[in-house]
Amino acid sequence: xxxxxxxxxxxxxxxxxxxxxxxxxxxxxxxxxxxxxxxxxxxxxxxxxxxxxxxxxxxxxxxxxxxxxxxxxxxxxxxxxxxxxxxxxxxxxxxxxxxxxxxxxxxxxxxxxxxxxxxxxxxxxxxxxxxxxxxxxxxxxxxxxxxxxxxxxxxxxxxxxxxxxxxxxxxxxxxxxxxxxxxxxxxxxxxxxxxxxxxxxxxxxxxxxxxxxxxxxxxxxxxxxxxxxxxxxxxxxxxxxxxxxxxxxxxxxxxxxxxxxxxxxxxxxxxxxxxxxxxxxxxxxxxxxxxxxxxxxxxxxxxxxxxxxxxxxxxxxxxxxxxxxxxxxxxxxxxxxxxxxxxxxxxxxxxxxxxxxxxxxxxxxxxxxxxxxxxxxxxxxxxxxxxxxxxxxxxxxxxxxxxxxxxxxxxxxxxxxxxxxxxxxxxxxxxxxxxxxxxxxxxxxxxxxxxxxxxxxxxxxxxxxxxxxxxxxxxxxxxxxxxxxxxxxxxxxxxxxxxxxxxxxxxxxxxxxxxxxxxxxxxxxxxxxxxxxxxxxxxxxxxxxxxxxxxxxxxxxxxxxxxxxxxxxxxxxxxxxxxxxxxxxxxxxxxxxxxxxxxxxxxxxxxxxxxxxxxxxxxxxxxxxxxxxxxxxxxxxxxxxxxxxxxxxxxxxxxx
Numbered sequence: 001x002x003x004x005x006x007x008x009x010x011x012x013x014x015x016x017x018x019x020x021x022x023x024x025x026x027x028x029x030x031x032x033x034x035x036x037x038x039x040x041x042x043x044x045x046x047x048x049x050x051x052x053x054x055x056x057x058x059x060x061x062x063x064x065x066x067x068x069x070x071x072x073x074x075x076x077x078x079x080x081x082x083x084x085x086x087x088x089x090x091x092x093x094x095x096x097x098x099x100x101x102x103x104x105x106x107x108x109x110x111x112x113x114x115x116x117x118x119x120x121x122x123x124x125x126x127x128x129x130x131x132x133x134x135x136x137x138x139x140x141x142x143x144x145x146x147x148x149x150x151x152x153x154x155x156x157x158x159x160x161x162x163x164x165x166x167x168x169x170x171x172x173x174x175x176x177x178x179x180x181x182x183x184x185x186x187x188x189x190x191x192x193x194x195x196x197x198x199x200x201x202x203x204x205x206x207x208x209x210x211x212x213x214x215x216x217x218x219x220x221x222x223x224x225x226x227x228x229x230x231x232x233x234x235x236x237x238x239x240x241x242x243x244x245x246x247x248x249x250x251x252x253x254x255x256x257x258x259x260x261x262x263x264x265x266x267x268x269x270x271x272x273x274x275x276x277x278x279x280x281x282x283x284x285x286x287x288x289x290x291x292x293x294x295x296x297x298x299x300x301x302x303x304x305x306x307x308x309x310x311x312x313x314x315x316x317x318x319x320x321x322x323x324x325x326x327x328x329x330x331x332x333x334x335x336x337x338x339x340x341x342x343x344x345x346x347x348x349x350x351x352x353x354x355x356x357x358x359x360x361x362x363x364x365x366x367x368x369x370x371x372x373x374x375x376x377x378x379x380x381x382x383x384x385x386x387x388x389x390x391x392x393x394x395x396x397x398x399x400x401x402x403x404x405x406x407x408x409x410x411x412x413x414x415x416x417x418x419x420x421x422x423x424x425x426x427x428x429x430x431x432x433x434x435x436x437x438x439x440x441x442x443x444x445x446x447x448x449x450x451x452x453x454x455x456x457x458x459x460x461x462x463x464x465x466x467x468x469x470x471x472x473x474x475x476x477x478x479x480x481x482x483x484x485x486x487x488x489x490x491x492x493x494x495x496x497x498x499x500x501x502x503x504x505x506x507x508x509x510x511x512x513x514x515x516x517x518x519x520x521x522x523x524x525x526x527x528x529x530x531x532x533x534x535x536x537x538x539x540x541x542x543x544x545x546x547x548x549x550x551x552x553x554x555x556x557x558x559x560x561x562x563x564x565x566x567x568x569x570x571x572x573x574x575x576x577x578x579x580x581x582x583x584x585x586x587x588x589x590x591x592x593x594x595x596x597x598x599x600x601x602x603x604x605x606x607x608x609x610x611x612x613x614x615x616x617x618x619x620x621x622x623x624x625x626x627x628x629x630x631x632x633x634x635x636x637x638x639x640x641x642x643x644x645x646x647x648x649x650x651x652x653x654x655x656x
Contacts, residue, residue, distance in 0.1 A: 002083050003095035010083050011558040013090040016067040017051045023074060023214050024304045025261055032576055038074055038304055039063055041296075043334050043405065048576040054554035057573030064569035066557045075215040076243075078111050079562065085215060109180075113243045116171070116180045117210075117218040123167060124158025124208040124221075134159040138207045141226055145273060146353045151280045155209070155255070160223065162205030185220070185239040203236065209272045211237075211244070211290065212254040214301075220244035222251070222272055222290065237290065247295040250287040250302070251275055257305055259284035265308040267348075267364075268294075268326075274312075274348040281352040281360055286312075294326035299333045310338045310368050314347035324378075327371050331403045339374040340367050372413045375400065376420040394421055398428055402435040469615075472608045473534045476518060478571045479601055480541045484515035485551050488598040514601055515545045521605045527612065533567050617641065 017026060017033055026033035026049060033049040036042055039061040046059040057064035063073055071082040087094050128134040138159025142152050160167055168187045172178060178199065181187035190198040206223030213219050220238030238244050252275040260266045267286040269275060278286045289298055302309060309330055330337045342351050352360055369377075375397055394417070401413045414432065418425045491507045498504050512520075519542055522528075529535040540560070545551055553572070557565055620637050624630040 001096055002080055006087065006092065006095045007083055007558065008555070009092050010086045010090065011067075011555060013092060014067045014086045015051065016054045016056055016070070017049050019067050019086065019089070020049055020056060020070055021261070022257055025306060036304055037061060041300060048573055050573065050576065053572050055557065055569040055572055057569055057576060062570070063566065064573060065562070065565040066554070066569065068558075069562060069565050069569070071215065072562065075213060075217065076110060077215075078108070081111070081114075109183075110242050112177070112180045113184050113241065114217055116176055116184050116186065117220065117243065119171065119174070119176060120167065120184075120186050120221070121156055121158065121208075121210045121218045123170060124160055124210075125153075125156055126158075127161060128152075128157065128159040128207075131159075131161070133161055137162075137226060141207055145277070145349075146280075147276060148280060151276060155276055155279075156218075157276075158208040158210070160201060160203045160206055160208055162227070164200045164204060167201045167203070168199055184241055184243070202238075206236065209251070211249055211251055213249070214253050214257060216254045217243075219249060224272075245297075246290060246292050248297040248301070249290065250298050251290045252279070252287045253301065255279060256285050256287050260287075260302070260305040264306050265310060266302045266306050268302075268309055268311045269348045270313060271349070274352075277349045277352040278360075281355075282357040283352070283360065286348075289326075294329055296329055296333065299330055299335065303333055303335060307334075308336045308338075310340055310364070312340050312342070312348045312364075314342055314345075324375060327375070328400050328403055331371070331400060332405075334405045337371045338368040339371055340364055340369070370416075372397070372401070372416045373420070376417055390421075394423060394428070395431065397421070398431045399435060402432055402439070468611050469530055469608075472604060472611060473529045473531050474571055475604050476529070476608070477534055477537050477541070477568075478574070479597075479604065480515055480518060480538070480545075481553060481556075481568070481572055483597050483601075484513070484541060484545050485549060486514050486597060487511060488514060488517070488601070490517050490598050490602060513545075514597065515542060517601055518605065525609060525612070527608070533564055537564060537568065 020026065020035075021033075024035040024038050024047065026035045027045075029048075031050075031052055033051070034045040035047045035049070036045055037047045037058050037060045039058055042060055047056070048059070049056045055064065055066050056070055063069075065073070067086065068079065068082045071077045071085055072079065075082075075085075077085065084094060086092075128138045139152075142157060147157070168178075168181060171181055171186075178187065178189065182189045182199075185202055187199050188202050190200075192198055203221060203223035205227060206225050209222040209224070210218045211220045211222060220241070220243075222238075223236045225232050225234060225236070237246065240246065251272055256266070256275075256279075263285045265285060267278065267283065269278065269286060269288045271288055272290070275286050275288045287302070289295075299309075311326065311330075327337055327339065342348065346354075351363070355363070376393075397417050398414075401410055401417065404410050404413065410432070414425060414428045417423075418428055489509055489511050491509055494506050494508055496504060496506050529538050537560070541556070544556060557568060560568065617637055624634065
């Protein structure tokens, strides 16, 4: 168990904008930051981070919380793992007691798979550096590739012995379950009829490349065979599992994320050694698609950090063709893409190995072509003397341009294509219009089908009424969190009888703190919040504000249950939703809420009173149906109606 002292230190040191900035490209927006949601596919930002409140909110998915909640949502950490990650990031020493056997058993399945993968990584590293076979075979291979000790250790490269069950036997002896060894794909289990199942290492006799998540967790492995077995695959990857999805992972992203954001560009290569060699040379903003075809999910992973991708590959024809398919996917995501090929016989690995950093950077700068220049020059060479091929090439290029969401970019690329292919812009625009028309037709057709499905659902849908009580209680929590300690002048209403004998509300001005005003008003009316979560939060805030003037949202949230944290972040970030609309650009300037806190508190409490009176009147009206003599009940109803009228008059509301 991690000590309370360590947890407090972590919350004190961790900055939500710094931690989230490692995973999402954030841009300043007033006193906040905004960026693309890491939880959904979007092109306009709906993700907000508040450094002042130390919380975040994703308006597209509804998720939100503090820095720990982000790591739990994004990286699927458990609470202790999120604290450990932050402690490591901020160099905080962790005080903890040994886990009991019961606590170990309670670790969920995903967490168990992560623990097995971490264990395997350490085993492969130890075997590489400490065993005779590891040093003679694995380490020698990495040295031949030109990798330094420092880079081998940084990327956690390892070796698995050329023995059938070396890793599996060691893991089982150390108490790891065969079920999780199998689910992560580290051990292959073959069922035997009438006998004990056979089990053996998937990565037998291979050098190991661990594949890390954005936060540095080991998700899976790539293994390269070193013997000349022609039946075995040269490279072998971990199979798909609950923690490893090939299509959503980029090799090297953990080591590259900060450099990608800083340089505002990402170099995309094909293999593990390409990434490592480039990194060793000093180019850190580089990732690989791990030997799989590029996917939209992988592109979106980069899109969170930068809008610019430069695709690097060697000069063979197959590689060029594959890269062109990837380019269309990148364009669809609204990103800027450049392409750079290396001289014949070279790839990113060999070129980085045999050239200085200055030479590599100057080559990339000189040879990185805009995708349209690259694609047109490549396809034009192939179709130079064949009119049919030439027309197919033009159509192919226009198809790529059609995928670009930005209209201005489209127009510029059409002009470029017309120059290079020596064809009129008019023809290209007509072709583009045909493609766009077809896409519009397909989209309309799809929407029509969806509309029909919606109509079926709509006919069976009951529209829910707004829960006024819930919204008012939510507003009270918001006021306490944001302004609880703030001293304000309040105009209090005191119910008095005038000379004519009528009840009237007379104003009295008092100066007290917001939390005192809310607490006293609710106490006076004997009102308890009806929502259990709000009630818990309410009493915790009142207790904290009463105990100390030094109220911090960050430390307050740290003591809440993680399920309640999301509620609190949604309440606190409600106003930030409107910042996303950028009203100032439209010459609309929303009123600053801080200028009218006393009025807002007063109106909220008055509205809550009106709602409670309304509910009480409804309850009394139901009573009149139960008995014949209702004189007392009716008198009570009249009094409540009179009070309700007075309160609504104060709120400038006209009652029918």
